[in-house]
Amino acid sequence: MLIYSRFLLGVFCLLLPLTLHSTDILHSSNGNVRIRANLNPNVVLGDPKLDNTILVITAPTDKKDIHIVSDCEHQEATLYKTGGTDGMMTYVMQLSFLSSCESPTIRVGDSEGIFTDTIFTLPLHSLSEIRSDFINTKSPELLTIMGSGQTITGGTGVTIVEKLRYIQMLYENLDTALKSNLAGDIIHDREDTKYTSPVAGYVLPSKNNLIPGAGRPYRRDTTDGIHHGWDILAPYGTPVQALAKGQIIRIVNNWTWDHFALMGKWPFSADDKLRNLDIFRGNQVWLQSMDGNVTFYSHLSKISPDMVVGTIVDKWTYLGDIGMSGVPDKNYKDFHLHFEIQQNPFHEDMRNPNYLDIMRWEYIGKWAGSASVHEKMKEIFE
Numbered sequence: 287m288l289i290y291s292r293f294l295l296g297v298f299c300l301l302l303p304l305t306l307h308s309t310d311i312l313h314s315s316n317g318n319v320r321i322r323a324n325l326n327p328n329v330v331l332g333d334p335k336l337d338n339t340i341l342v343i344t345a346p347t348d349k350k351d352i353h354i355v356s357d358c359e360h361q362e363a364t365l366y367k368t369g370g371t372d373g374m375m376t377y378v379m380q381l382s383f384l385s386s387c388e389s390p391t392i393r394v395g396d397s398e399g400i401f402t403d404t405i406f407t408l409p410l411h412s413l414s415e416i417r418s419d420f421i422n423t424k425s426p427e428l429l430t431i432m433g434s435g436q437t438i439t440g441g442t443g444v445t446i447v448e449k450l451r452y453i454q455m456l457y458e459n460l461d462t463a464l465k466s467n468l469a470g471d472i473i474h475d476r477e478d479t480k481y482t483s484p485v486a487g488y489v490l491p492s493k494n495n496l497i498p499g500a501g502r503p504y505r506r507d508t509t510d511g512i513h514h515g516w517d518i519l520a521p522y523g524t525p526v527q528a529l530a531k532g533q534i535i536r537i538v539n540n541w542t543w544d545h546f547a548l549m550g551k552w553p554f555s556a557d558d559k560l561r562n563l564d565i566f567r568g569n570q571v572w573l574q575s576m577d578g579n580v581t582f583y584s585h586l587s588k589i590s591p592d593m594v595v596g597t598i599v600d601k602w603t604y605l606g607d608i609g610m611s612g613v614p615d616k617n618y619k620d621f622h623l624h625f626e627i628q629q630n631p632f633h634e635d636m637r638n639p640n641y642l643d644i645m646r647w648e649y650i651g652k653w654a655g656s657a658s659v660h661e662k663m664k665e666i667f668e
Contacts, residue, residue: 311400312399312400312402313400313401313402315401315404316403317403318345318346319343319344319349319352319394319396319401319403319404320345321342321343321392321394322344323342323450324340324341324408324409325339325341325342325450325454326339326340326454327454328461329409329411330411330416330461330464331385331387331410331411332413332414333464335460335464336457336461337382337383338381338382338383339380339457340365340379340381340450340453341354341378342377342378343376343377343394344374344376345375345394345396346373347374349375350397350398351396351397352364352379352396353379354381354393354394355392355393355395356381356389356392356393357387357388357389358385358386358389360384361381363379365378365380378446378450386412387410390408391405391406392405392406393405393406414595414596415638416464416465417468417598418533420465420472421472421532421574422630422632422636422637422638423637428472429469431465432470433466434462434465475531475576476576476577479577480666480668481529481530482527482529482530482601482667483668484518484526484528484581484583484625485524485526485623486527488518488519488520490516490663491516491518491519492660496513496516496517496519497651497656497659497660498513498515498626498650498651499653499654499656500512500513507551508550509559509562509563509566510556514563514649515624515625515627516626517623518623518625520608520621521608522607522621525604525606525608526604526606526607526623527601527604527605528599528601528602529625530577530581530601531598531599532574532575532581532598532599533573533574533598534572534594534595534597534598535596536571536595536641537570537571537572537589537593537595538567538570539569539589540569541565541611541612545565548565549565557642557646560642560646561642564641566584567612568586568609568610568611568612568613569584569589569606571586571589571606573605577630579627579628579629579630580627580628581627581628582625582627582628583605583623584623584626585608585609585610585611585623585624586605586606586609586611587608587610588607592604593605593606608622608623626649626650627649627650628644628649628650629647629649629650630647631648
């Protein structure tokens with residue numbers, strides 16, 4: 287039976303008030319204060335079971351108010367402490383992160399300052415990063431991860447060493463269970479293979495000039511001169527929706543006309559062309575569906591305030607409104623949603639691709655004739 291790491295406090299039956307500490311006085315402990323062990327091999331921000339860890343710290347008995355120093359908002363509790371005949375104290379402390387954190391580095395402090403020689407790097411990850419890693423993993427490998435779950439049974443032991451080892455095993459078990467469940471959820475969601483129209487009540491375009499592969503010769507001086515996606519014509523402000531369940535991986539909501547001045551000019555590389563296309567997309571939301579593909583929603587006038595990078599959304603979730611951001615013509619009236627679908631190549635060395643990596647993926651319809659694109663649309667859309 288799995289035990290929440292929050293319950294680890296009860297292992298020692300001693301809980302001190304959770305307090306935040308800060309100080310700007312820096313000095314060395316001359317190697318006398320050390321973080322000896324971290325019991326959680328993967329601290330996962332965003333998961334209530336794994337967003338914390340337990341640390342073993344040693345310090346001389348004359349050091350008072352030993353605490354943990356982090357750049358991130360956190361809580362801490364001293365679960366256990368004991369003194370030895372060598373004039374040293376051993377502290378067992380729980381550290382819990384309250385929100386997202388960009389810095390995995392922590393230190394130890396006391397009532398007189400921060401010990402600069404106690405720097406320690408935690409194995410810090412975010413739940414969305416792990417999920418992104420798994421979404422970019424092929425299904426057979428996810429099935430292997432699903433089968434790796436384990437259950438730890440038995441007592442906590444008698445000695446402090448036995449108790450600490452048991453807690454470490456609990457953390458390892460929770461981490462395995464989290465990854466097994468994530469892999470299972472993604473496999474399950476991949477069974478829903480059909481996309482819905484990203485604009486409710488509107489069908490996909492039938493005209494060849496509005497589908498992938500259509501020519502855009504007037505943009506050959508800045509791009510490859512080819513249309514990479516579909517245009518669904520609809521009035522300004524029409525809501526757009528998630529075409530499948532997935533994770534929001536990018537939001538651009540600061541587009542202005544000044545962005546056109548940032549475009550690369552001839553001669554430019556293939557990547558320059560992609561960056562220029564990114565400017566033409568204007569305000570946009572990138573949705574990575576559970577099959578690994580990434581859909582670019584472009585030209586938006588408004589993006590839902592509920593959309594945050596890392597958020598999981600269900601199919602039909604409201605993402606934003608149709609607009610004309612990224613369109614060079616200020617008098618433009620043919621309002622539409624432009625969306626394109628980048629096909630995940632599942633590179634083994636690209637589990638967390640950056641934005642340019644994703645733009646390099648082949649879009650659905652690349653190198654295909656219009657007849658093939660229409661057949662593909664029937665295959666992948668409801």
